[in-house]
Amino acid sequence: MSMIHFSVTALRKQLAAKEISPVEVVDALLARIEAIDPQVKAYLHVDAAAAREAAKSADVTRPLGGVPIAIKDVLNVKGDPCTCASKILKGYIAPYDATTIGKLRDAGAILLGRTNMDEFAMGSSTENSSWGSTRNPWSLAHIPGGSSGGSAAAVGAHEAFAALGSDTGGSIRQPAALCGCVGLKPTYGRVSRFGLVAFASSLDQIGPFTKTVEDAALLMNVLSGHDPLDNTSSRQQVPDLTARLTGDIKGMKLGVPKEYFIEGIDPQVDAAVKAAIAKYQELGAEIVEISLPHTEHAVAVYYILATAEASANLARFDGVRYGTRAEKPTGVLDMYGRTRAEGFGPEVKRRIILGTYVLSSGYADAYYKHAQKVQELIRQDFHKAFEKVDAILTPTSPTAAFKAGERTASPLQMYLADIFTIAVNLAGVCGISLPCGFTMPEGDTPRLPIGLQIIGPNWGEETILRAGHAYEQSTGWHKELPPI
Amino acid sequence: MEYEAVIGLEVHVQLKTNTKMFCGCINKYGGLPNTHVCPICLGMPGVMPTPNHDAVVKTILTGLMLECNIATRCKFDRKNYFYPDMPKNYQISQYDEPLCEGGAVTLNLLAYPKDAQKLETTVVDKKVRLVRIHLEEDVAKSQHDEGQSGVDFNRAGTPLMEIVSEADMRTPEEAFAYLTALKQILIYGNVSDADMEKGQLRCDVNVSVRPKGQEKFGTKCEIKNLNSISAVRRSLKYEIDRQIEVVSEGGTIRQETRRWNDVKGETAVMRIKEQAHDYRYFPEPDLLPLNTSLGLRSEAEVLMPELPSAKKARLATQYGVSEYQASVLSSEVALADYFEKAAEAAKDKGLVANFLLNDYLAINSDLSTIAVPAPWFSELANELTAGKINSKQAKEVFGLMVSDNPGNLTPLEIIKAKGFVQVTDTGALEAWCDQAIANGARSVADYKAGKVAALNALKGQVMKLSKGQANPQTVGEILEQKLKAL
């Protein structure tokens, strides 16, 4: 095992003890990126010189001092490009820092580079990037999941110690599951969204990708907290999330929703998650069968509400103040129509049209308002469940990674990849995905990671991290290395 | 057939705050283009709005002043439409849960145009009901050249109230009075400077006509580009005449937006390429709803000023000024405040009101340039009341005090410098009276014959003899006695 395989926690110990220097760490990582990223294509942009420069003056006494962290291309980093993997933002240089970026800087982290994603975070495979698709480090023929596929692949391939992503319907947890790393979607309002290019504002949250659960807790300690610039960020107190990772979960009540083990789920995923549930029982947790009856409607609700918000959020990309503009517009309407036609990819266009439609006069009641009510039922499902249990166990994704190109023809098929993660965003609660096994190799498909999702109530990050940590320490799936 | 007009107004008012509605940039008219901007009001990718506390409170205050119902809960919505002056291509506004609903603007007499104040058709104290008041953000300003437009985002994000009236007005004069009275209240509450020339108050007019007695509304037209209250009146007069002419000749009115040309004095159809309008309102997910019962309403209540009608009543009773004077004084809060200071030490408050309204404002259009310390009014009035100078002298002193006073002399100093004294010494007065009677045989005869007014001629003689310094009242008494004794 070399330096690049360290967890953030392990790396920090070595840095603090001066056994290694931040410069050595950055150099090792840059070498790794140079060696394998041409195949994985996790990064869109790496500023090696700036990273080396930052490493020279890194303060290793700080919480993330000298630790390089990769950033999904959806967050504004002052002076850096931020394209959201879209042609429409080509050439845009961010004039300000996202709040989370400021927090990482304050914690001493080195901002290493920008990771690939589905355009404007719309997708489940990172195939919707305007700059080419990212591949899964466990099998280059497979997709890494999405939309934060670049961040997941970078951490899964040990091209990053940790990364930031954003999760609107599963965009952190699903690629984490598919790339064999840990990904956490915080409770809505836990982490400031200021500086995150919005997809669906009422659902978006920024969260970490890490190699271990403890690292996720460490990053959440840095990222969490109220931000006066984000009106929806909570003033709820932030506990020290690393402090209670004791490994002891005796007496913890874990719910298993019967609706999540349905037909259509890959048998190997089903088996791995059921084995994880058994493991929890072994560790002293109490397993309780629960029901989340409105889950079956989550995807439908999501594709109404998220696209509606997106249709407004993406209206600002018009070629007036930033980004690209169509050549020689003949008038304002021509400028809008062609700039947006040339700048957006097909999935983004599809969602803008869908979102515009469900809000339009005559349809808003039937679609948008009705979907909001069903969302409330989904939310109530979770609140009722959390009266009985401390956390909920489910698969993160119904299948392991699928092959590149396999689902691009059917948007609806692609949407169903997020069937287990979407309800968590709709309810606003928190969720984490962590490795819980692998598929059996079959034909030319090698073994692929499987993810376990642990869902917690509002402000329940401490609980899901504690549960995840106990499982991880007793199994060791996280120690497996990808073939690349 | 006789027709009547039906008029409703949508008024946009920029709030007087330090900063913009959703970011900390300065809220200030003018400035070099794109210097009062930040990533938030430019709608850069990833930014989020944070609502301005004072803008919310001032909107509630406006609602309280106009007797609206203040919603306990309200929220912001996104209004979607594309235009280069809109940074996000949606405007943060309020749709189905505005801050204020209902309420009314009262059209007091002085709010009407001067030439309409005495008309029989003028309905004094008519209440024009309001539909709602909501809070939103202003858009950028653009300037147009050959073939291109330039956009300046300094104004983008300025806190903006939209005040929507019911279609309660029937004449251009009522629309004029509505805007005048509304503006007065906005200034009273220090909510806005409401200067139409600076675009701080902007008005869109909806107008239709119908045969008198008919209940159903006619087809309405919207008039835009109205840059003054008088333009609103004139444009309405033009547009109502136009519509009546069309209808009475059997034509039909098309629903359209018309632009007022102030120079030509006419409205014309705006050539906007017809685009489907569908604002697709939905709740702004970046902002939490507001609860006005958690302090916001009570903060606004503390700011509640004495309103024009209450001030008018109080000035009349407290200072004994006439109802008309009280109306004029309360028409502007600055005038009323000045009057109260000016009259504070006066024994006869009415004299101060006369000086201020008849002698000062008759010549000067407003108070903004007055350089006279308010207490001087009392000082001057009290000299007059005490009989130390007469009213003619007082007028002269006043004139010098306000407009020709390089030494910044007080009224007492001016009186002294002018040598103004009022002779009340009966000996001297009697001598002048005797002289006047001796020289005015004709007047004496007239008086004796029962023409009481002849006394004034004699009085004038005495005043002349005294070089204006005699106390006219005492002179009158002495003359009367002497004439009776003849």
Next chain:
Amino acid sequence: MSSQGIDVQYVADLARLRLSADEVATFQKQLSDILGYVDQLQKVDVSSVEAITASAPTSNNLRTDELKPSISAEEALANAPVQSDNLFIVPRMVE
């Protein structure tokens, strides 16, 4: 609610997206599929969830009316595709 009812061309105009005829045809088919899928929501009984929005919040999160620094015109215009004299330039707006 008819899922066949979407007029892709009309909606794309509202969204200021100029689509090719091929795109219109493809989206018409795909969006009809998706809308067919979301039609499942119509059978959900939402009578227990009237007015989600009815309750007033328990706190207000408002910004104090205090000035914060603006950015310079140069910074503001740094990303502009076309600019001149400190203004963002666009094709002439109508009227």
